[in-house]
Amino acid sequence: MQKKPALRDLAEKLAxxxxxxxxxxxxxxxHVFGMRSEIIFPRLGTIAxxxxxxxxxGYAGVSLWTYLLNSMKLLLEGMGIGILLAFVFxxxxxxxxxxxxxxxxxxxxxxxxxxVALLPVxxxxxxxxxxxxxxxxxxxxxxxMSRNLIDGFRSVPKIYVEAGKNLGLTGTGLLRRVYFPxxxxxxxxxxxxxxxxxxxxxxxxxxxxxxxxAPGIGMYINQMRTNMNNAEMYATLVVxxxxxxxxxxxxxxxxxxxxxxxxxxxxx
Amino acid sequence: xxxxxxxxxxxxVCAASVSAEGSARLTIAYQYGLxxxxxxxxxxxxLIEKAYADAAGGELEIEWVQMSSGADINTxxxxxxxxxxxxxxGPALTGIxxxxxxxxxxxxxxxxxGLMSSDPEIKSLSDIIGSGSQIALVNIGSIQHIxxxxxxxxxxxxPHALDANLVAMKHPDGMNALLTGSLPxxxxxxxxxxxxxxxxxxxxxxxxxSAWPKENSxxxxxxxxxxxxxxxxxxxxxxxxxxxxIEYVNGNIEATAELTSQYDGNxxxxxxxxxxxxxxxxxxxxxxxxxxxxxxxxxxxxDPGSYADLVxxxxxxx
Numbered sequence: 001m002q003k004k005p006a007l008r009d010l011a012e013k014l015a016x017x018x019x020x021x022x023x024x025x026x027x028x029x030x031h032v033f034g035m036r037s038e039i040i041f042p043r044l045g046t047i048a049x050x051x052x053x054x055x056x057x058g059y060a061g062v063s064l065w066t067y068l069l070n071s072m073k074l075l076l077e078g079m080g081i082g083i084l085l086a087f088v089f090x091x092x093x094x095x096x097x098x099x100x101x102x103x104x105x106x107x108x109x110x111x112x113x114x115x116v117a118l119l120p121v122x123x124x125x126x127x128x129x130x131x132x133x134x135x136x137x138x139x140x141x142x143x144x145m146s147r148n149l150i151d152g153f154r155s156v157p158k159i160y161v162e163a164g165k166n167l168g169l170t171g172t173g174l175l176r177r178v179y180f181p182x183x184x185x186x187x188x189x190x191x192x193x194x195x196x197x198x199x200x201x202x203x204x205x206x207x208x209x210x211x212x213x214a215p216g217i218g219m220y221i222n223q224m225r226t227n228m229n230n231a232e233m234y235a236t237l238v239v240x241x242x243x244x245x246x247x248x249x250x251x252x253x254x255x256x257x258x259x260x261x262x263x264x265x266x267x268x
Numbered sequence: 269x270x271x272x273x274x275x276x277x278x279x280x281v282c283a284a285s286v287s288a289e290g291s292a293r294l295t296i297a298y299q300y301g302l303x304x305x306x307x308x309x310x311x312x313x314x315l316i317e318k319a320y321a322d323a324a325g326g327e328l329e330i331e332w333v334q335m336s337s338g339a340d341i342n343t344x345x346x347x348x349x350x351x352x353x354x355x356x357x358g359p360a361l362t363g364i365x366x367x368x369x370x371x372x373x374x375x376x377x378x379x380x381x382g383l384m385s386s387d388p389e390i391k392s393l394s395d396i397i398g399s400g401s402q403i404a405l406v407n408i409g410s411i412q413h414i415x416x417x418x419x420x421x422x423x424x425x426x427p428h429a430l431d432a433n434l435v436a437m438k439h440p441d442g443m444n445a446l447l448t449g450s451l452p453x454x455x456x457x458x459x460x461x462x463x464x465x466x467x468x469x470x471x472x473x474x475x476x477x478s479a480w481p482k483e484n485s486x487x488x489x490x491x492x493x494x495x496x497x498x499x500x501x502x503x504x505x506x507x508x509x510x511x512x513x514i515e516y517v518n519g520n521i522e523a524t525a526e527l528t529s530q531y532d533g534n535x536x537x538x539x540x541x542x543x544x545x546x547x548x549x550x551x552x553x554x555x556x557x558x559x560x561x562x563x564x565x566x567x568x569x570x571d572p573g574s575y576a577d578l579v580x581x582x583x584x585x586x
Contacts, residue, residue, distance in 0.1 A: 210436035
């Protein structure tokens, strides 16, 4: 029963993607940007060849894989720390009224500051090492995640909490067995926003702060741009999109399906 | 959907710029800092417009765009939205070797470069090789990186021996990192290098000073070949207007400082000192040598050719 609409959804998405690609190819072939259009707006074939070249040849003998692995490592580290801290602080906000008061002010202020604008201060505090990037990823995850968690916890109906208490749950038990599942819908949204923010934060930070000993994907984009290798630059953007789609459809959607959708809290 | 919209918008913008042609118009892109002082003078005093009016009798409308890297200007020239750009000799040679469609029409300025150290143990480049000491500079593949490679090569070392020690960050961030001890080395240029030289506790690595002295071209002006070929009067006005601006800077340092200090916020006395330490000249120096070095050491993939392939016929120098 579920299968047919799912196939239709997929077909729609594929058709849209094909249309965008076709438009790209038409614009590229029409030389819209003048005589040298091919360099700034390459054809799909050129970008595909550059995609392969990125992994086989890379830049200065270092394959894009190395850049990618470095970035993913920092990203996972930052997201892990960010999510954990968001849970801890949001949990504490549920327990203590004063903590909640102060923490919600911190969230409101800190969420407004773009990580990249903090870079000079962060370098002074942390020094020049990949820790700076991890810090910026944590910064981009923790605030939106905390916002969602607190909203989620606060929206748990009082009756659920009372029922839990009647069953003898207290403290962390109450948090784990009542608040957590009841706020799952918010948690999943928080994860989605947090992931997207982290990914973007990572790449923009790497584009302006690059450590040659631990080069990341943002630095790769920058090097391709500096060297006017535009096809390679677009191909790297494609890699970013592929990873983004993989996380969305391969990780976040199944999580959503097996929790909030299964429990009847939300439609997929 | 966003991409579609963006493409449509770009198409419209291109169409609009084509239809606006007819009267003499020029889009000139430049960047931030004192190395671009003559461009600011030419802009403020309308020197290129004057030169055009004197020679061709027509009115010239110039749109000045301030961009933040040579790579951005390269993209602008390629898409036809920028006719003239000022950038480091590195990105200019990259653009020429990539067939962006421009050549150098003038040198603009030469500036001192320096590598400053906060670690008394580090006195020469060979002290850094093999150590994990980090060097902040503005970008991997930037002119500063190439100058470092040149210093290493002049020293008999592998030009890429320090590539793994580099950290890319903007000049002011690099200076902050050096001053707070986050890293021990910073390779920079005017005006940061002068501030760092005046700071106690920092030492200069002398080998770098001679790798690309200020007499050599650092910032150059490039002009679209199409513009040069199709509008010779406009091209001539550009060259004479800019050389008048360079002459003005050299002859009126104080007045120039008054003008440029409004843009970068330095005190006028500092500005005068910084301007005096720069070398402003239309004649190129070292460009062919730089092109050969970049090609030999893999900073550019294609051979940019000899001096005649790099500059327009009227340019003097080497």
